[in-house]
Amino acid sequence: MAGKKKKEFEELRIGVFICDCGSNIAGHLDCKAVTEYAATLPGVVFAKENLYTCSEAGILEIQEAIKKHKLNRVVVASCSPRTHQPLFQNSCKSAGLNPYLFEMVNIRDQCSWVHMQDRENATRKAMDLVRMAVARAAFLEPQQDIESPLTPRVGVIGGGSAGLSAAEGLSRMGLEVVLVEKNKELGGLLRNLHKVAPEGVDASERLEGLIQDVSSRPNVKIFTGAELKSLDGYVGNYVMNIRDGEGQTVKESVGCLVIAIGAIPLVQKGLFGHDGKRVITQMELEPILKKGKFDAKRVVMIQCAGARGDERSYCSRICCMIAVKNAMFIKKLSPDTEIRILYRDMQMYGTEKEKMLWEARGEGIRFEVYDPAHPPEVGDKAVRLRQPLLGREIEFAYDLVVLSTPLVAREDASELSQLLRVPMDQNGFFLEAHAKLRPLDFAADGIFLAGSCRYPATYDEARSQGLGAAARVGTILFKDKLVTSAIVAEINPETCVGCMGCLQMCPYGAISYDQERKICQVNEILCKGCGCCAATCPSESASLRGFKPQQLMSQIRAVMEG
Amino acid sequence: MGDCHYLYGNVATEKRIKFMKQLLEFVGIEGERLRRKWVSSAEAPEFVEEITDFVNTLKALGPSPLKREQKPDQPSAKVAVA
Numbered sequence: 106m107a108g109k110k111k112k113e114f115e116e117l118r119i120g121v122f123i124c125d126c127g128s129n130i131a132g133h134l135d136c137k138a139v140t141e142y143a144a145t146l147p148g149v150v151f152a153k154e155n156l157y158t159c160s161e162a163g164i165l166e167i168q169e170a171i172k173k174h175k176l177n178r179v180v181v182a183s184c185s186p187r188t189h190q191p192l193f194q195n196s197c198k199s200a201g202l203n204p205y206l207f208e209m210v211n212i213r214d215q216c217s218w219v220h221m222q223d224r225e226n227a228t229r230k231a232m233d234l235v236r237m238a239v240a241r242a243a244f245l246e247p248q249q250d251i252e253s254p255l256t257p258r259v260g261v262i263g264g265g266s267a268g269l270s271a272a273e274g275l276s277r278m279g280l281e282v283v284l285v286e287k288n289k290e291l292g293g294l295l296r297n298l299h300k301v302a303p304e305g306v307d308a309s310e311r312l313e314g315l316i317q318d319v320s321s322r323p324n325v326k327i328f329t330g331a332e333l334k335s336l337d338g339y340v341g342n343y344v345m346n347i348r349d350g351e352g353q354t355v356k357e358s359v360g361c362l363v364i365a366i367g368a369i370p371l372v373q374k375g376l377f378g379h380d381g382k383r384v385i386t387q388m389e390l391e392p393i394l395k396k397g398k399f400d401a402k403r404v405v406m407i408q409c410a411g412a413r414g415d416e417r418s419y420c421s422r423i424c425c426m427i428a429v430k431n432a433m434f435i436k437k438l439s440p441d442t443e444i445r446i447l448y449r450d451m452q453m454y455g456t457e458k459e460k461m462l463w464e465a466r467g468e469g470i471r472f473e474v475y476d477p478a479h480p481p482e483v484g485d486k487a488v489r490l491r492q493p494l495l496g497r498e499i500e501f502a503y504d505l506v507v508l509s510t511p512l513v514a515r516e517d518a519s520e521l522s523q524l525l526r527v528p529m530d531q532n533g534f535f536l537e538a539h540a541k542l543r544p545l546d547f548a549a550d551g552i553f554l555a556g557s558c559r560y561p562a563t564y565d566e567a568r569s570q571g572l573g574a575a576a577r578v579g580t581i582l583f584k585d586k587l588v589t590s591a592i593v594a595e596i597n598p599e600t601c602v603g604c605m606g607c608l609q610m611c612p613y614g615a616i617s618y619d620q621e622r623k624i625c626q627v628n629e630i631l632c633k634g635c636g637c638c639a640a641t642c643p644s645e646s647a648s649l650r651g652f653k654p655q656q657l658m659s660q661i662r663a664v665m666e667g
Numbered sequence: 668m669g670d671c672h673y674l675y676g677n678v679a680t681e682k683r684i685k686f687m688k689q690l691l692e693f694v695g696i697e698g699e700r701l702r703r704k705w706v707s708s709a710e711a712p713e714f715v716e717e718i719t720d721f722v723n724t725l726k727a728l729g730p731s732p733l734k735r736e737q738k739p740d741q742p743s744a745k746v747a748v749a
Binding site: 528548610612613633635637640641 | 673675676679683
């Protein structure tokens, strides 16, 4: 709670700006009538219609009106607060008005655009909406943005290609990095790979370069054989409790975290007769190829083995490329080996991989489609396949069967997800905040993700995601301090009885119980302003700033008055 | 469900609405006057249909049974500001 507020009575002076939005609003309702109506509302001392309130002229008009008419509340009736609220708030601020005394009402997306055929009713509705906004504005309170310090260090969990790339990027940006790897050695899956597609570079060459670069950096601290055991704090000020290689607990303060724990290639005994000798997975093939000796003369590869079925419905998306890459390499080692790839759909996305597929066909690698209803059967000597196009059964004798199995989520991923309070999808992969708009962010502030723990990724993808996550961290840690919206919950210590009803409800763990005072309190940085606590509190002690009962009820009363 | 911007906020809402309905009925207001439906921002027709239907339900129910006895307080135009 901030210091006791000095209460003064001041005359309410509301200014209302009605935007025409060119013809977007004015074309479908009578903005002039709405403006005239707004001027009659209680507390309104100034009302103005603008062609475009968001234009330079419109903004200037708001700022001049604040000064000239001593406005202490500003209401803009225009478009979506999502796009324009910050602009208007900032113009209020620069004219000396607290930005939280600004109220915006959407009479375009939610009025003129939806009621294009009904000018009269659209105008009435716009009046209703403006009346509601003015009523609410009367009860708005000035607020201060919340500021907190930032620790310019970053925790990276996972030392595979994604984690190493993130660490490299962060270190190059001048941020201190704490890298935590569960295994004794860095490198992750890349350690077992032979060649990296589509360029065909040696995986070990790539890896050694990366490991050397990261380990030689003075601002990177590496823990191997270590694990993140718990995490305290919040964005800008996390504390990682790490169990290091010797079993000791180490505390490391970091501002942000990058999660890059990777995934595991599925190895399932008995899957298509898997025995690890004559029937192996692509991942088991890699070390054989690495040795550079290959004697099998007839190879059959089966795509989507253990994927895209009932148990695992997802496509691992990189196994087609892996199969083609390995098939082409076998051809290089042993040109007279016959290779057949049995597939459902070839997933060779992007121009380079598409080109790879064409080259593979040119090298004589055969592609045979199969129907998931009739999967290939692996016998002792031959693979039986029902060709869906011809409807006939054929057999391919083999020396080696290679299964293209999916990458599956690590078992300890769920533990980490609980520890970090971040979501996973039904397959155990971490769920980003938004698939398109925030692909490397978790919904939790200050925690980012990269690589195959998010979804199966190639080396190139894991690397670019790692660097991407590093850039996302930069957007937070390259500021002097963390500034967050003041629209968060507060709990009145005078009336709270400490029933902990709100504590149970809070989806973000932002409420804690003060043992000494026997009341609940809000951590303003963790709070996202969802209002669950306010809706739960039986004594109205918990409330959401800007959405207090008085503020909401005034709006509801105003709409009823119409 | 479970698709809420605020994690499990809508699960809480579901419970709360159930409880509120019972409360309303307890004080003599029809439970049909409170309605809850999940509509995403991409489902405009569903939203319109739901609201139209709700308005029709409310019209059919007529004024609140408690309406006769109570007049709402008028909010005051002057308030305290810091």
